[in-house]
Amino acid sequence: MAHHAHEPEVTVLPPDKAKIKKLWTVALYLLLITIVEFIIAFTVPHEYKQLRVWVFVALTIVKAAYIVGEFMHLRYEVKVLFWSILIPTIFIIWMIVAFVYEGIKMPVFY
Amino acid sequence: MAHSTATTVTGKSVWDGGTSPMGASYGKLMMWFFLLSDAFTFSGLLITYGLVRSSHQAYEGLVSAFTFSTEYWPVPEKVFEAVPFLHGYELPLVFVGIMTFILIMSSVTMVLAVEAGHRMDRKAVEKWMLWTIIGGVTFLSCQAWEWTHFIVGTGTPTLVKDFVDGQWITKEVYGANLHINQYGPQPFADFFFFITGFHGFHVFSGVLLNFLIYYNTVTGVYERRGHYEMVEKVGLYWHFVDLVWVFVFTFFYLV
Numbered sequence: 279m280a281h282h283a284h285e286p287e288v289t290v291l292p293p294d295k296a297k298i299k300k301l302w303t304v305a306l307y308l309l310l311i312t313i314v315e316f317i318i319a320f321t322v323p324h325e326y327k328q329l330r331v332w333v334f335v336a337l338t339i340v341k342a343a344y345i346v347g348e349f350m351h352l353r354y355e356v357k358v359l360f361w362s363i364l365i366p367t368i369f370i371i372w373m374i375v376a377f378v379y380e381g382i383k384m385p386v387f388y
Numbered sequence: 389m390a391h392s393t394a395t396t397v398t399g400k401s402v403w404d405g406g407t408s409p410m411g412a413s414y415g416k417l418m419m420w421f422f423l424l425s426d427a428f429t430f431s432g433l434l435i436t437y438g439l440v441r442s443s444h445q446a447y448e449g450l451v452s453a454f455t456f457s458t459e460y461w462p463v464p465e466k467v468f469e470a471v472p473f474l475h476g477y478e479l480p481l482v483f484v485g486i487m488t489f490i491l492i493m494s495s496v497t498m499v500l501a502v503e504a505g506h507r508m509d510r511k512a513v514e515k516w517m518l519w520t521i522i523g524g525v526t527f528l529s530c531q532a533w534e535w536t537h538f539i540v541g542t543g544t545p546t547l548v549k550d551f552v553d554g555q556w557i558t559k560e561v562y563g564a565n566l567h568i569n570q571y572g573p574q575p576f577a578d579f580f581f582f583i584t585g586f587h588g589f590h591v592f593s594g595v596l597l598n599f600l601i602y603y604n605t606v607t608g609v610y611e612r613r614g615h616y617e618m619v620e621k622v623g624l625y626w627h628f629v630d631l632v633w634v635f636v637f638t639f640f641y642l643v
Contacts, residue, residue: 288611291507298503305496312488312637319465319481319642324451331643338638342631349499349627356411363420370431381439 304348311337419621423628426590430632433586434639437579444573456546462572464641470537484641487530488633491591494523495630498598502623505616510605513616517602520626524595531588538580539563546570580640587636590629597622 315337322330347353352360402409410417445460454466465480472483497519504512541563548561548568561570569577601622610616 288508288510290509293507293509293512294503298500301496301499301503305492308492309489312485312492315638315642316481316485324463334638334642338634341634345495345627345631345634349495349630350624356409359410359412359417359420362410363424366424367427370428373428373431374435377435377439381443 301348304344308341308344311341413617415621416617416624419624423624426628427632430586430635433579433583434635437583437639440575440579444575456571458546458548458569458573460572462576464643467538467571468534468641470542472533481641483530483534484637487527487534488637490523490527490530491630491633494520494527495627497523498623498626502616502620505610505619508611508616510608510611513605513610513619514602517598517605517619521595521598521602524591524598524626528588528591528595531584531591535581535584538577539565541570583636583640587629587632590632594622594626594629597625 315334318330318333322333324330352363412420441461447454447460447463451463451466454463456462456466468484469478469480470483471477471479471486497516501513501516501520504516541561545560545562547558548570549556549558550561550568551557561568564570564577564580566578566581568574571577601619604610604618605616610618
């Protein structure tokens with residue numbers, strides 16, 4: 279290109295090996311947890327419905343924490359930002375409570 | 389973080405101006421708050437799914453003896469057991485597992501693109517953005533196949549009651565749509581289309597945004613700007629799409 283002189287000087291830094299290794303480790307955890315979920319889905323009998331559901335929910339929350347904390351970097355943000363995002367999610371808990379309450383009062387479909 | 393501890397006058401709060409108290413730019417902050425609101429939308433869908441499901445009859449018998457009926461809610465692993473090119477094999481949840489793997493991997497490549505952006509490494513950003521786009525397109529293709537399979541149906545039909553010309557008739561039904569459903573009660577199909585569809589639409593817009601970022605990286609927009617923060621913002625959105633899938637996977641396919 280003719281206007282080479284206008285191109286900015288860019289200093290490319292070397293890859294942050296430790297950080298990249300950490301990211302791949304998190305990915306490995308996510309995959310391992312998913313594999314554990316699969317193993318539970320096909321080894322724990324459906325009769326243990328409650329147990330299955332609670333284990334799945336717990337593992338899902340662990341996965342969510344890894345994605346939001348590490349991939350979305352929220353764990354390393356300023357505390358005000360961290361809590362501004364996390365605290366409003368209690369409304370989701372409220373939503374579950376409210377819907378379950380409505381659900382109990384609702385006529386059955388079948 | 390360096391910029392959060394910047395020039396604060398003694399005795400004055402960080403909220404008195406001159407600094408960004410949350411240590412994030414306006415754009416990044418608004419992306420976070422948008423994602424928070426989007427999380428409520430998806431929660432609404434998933435909680436409604438749980439509510440409607442629990443108000444229907446559950447399947448009580450042995451899972452191995454399960455057959456489709458509109459009398460009870462289906463066992464998800466019996467609905468989603470098909471894999472492309474392996475017609476006739478019962479491979480419960482294998483295809484969904486592959487889709488989950490693809491989405492997690494594309495999340496990793498996205499975060500590697502963000503890391504490369506911090507180092508102003510244009511070539512690496514291009515490489516990882518391209519991998520992320522490929523991951524997104526692959527996921528969408530998988531979903532297209534899954535939807536097709538769900539709509540067209542399995543080899544064996546289910547007897548379903550339908551209201552035609554003012555009277556109830558029983559007919560053989562293959563597959564499902566928003567009007568009739570061979571796998572179970574009608575809301576099961578409706579929720580499948582709405583929840584995976586709404587998520588799929590997020591993936592689709594994510595791929596478009598990723599492509600935009602890739603294009604701007606290649607043409608050197610961010611290099612001239614001096615930072616790759618746009619990669620970070622779109623990265624947040626892309627990880628959120630992965631996050632939602634984690635919940636959809638658990639509540640729609642596993643439980």
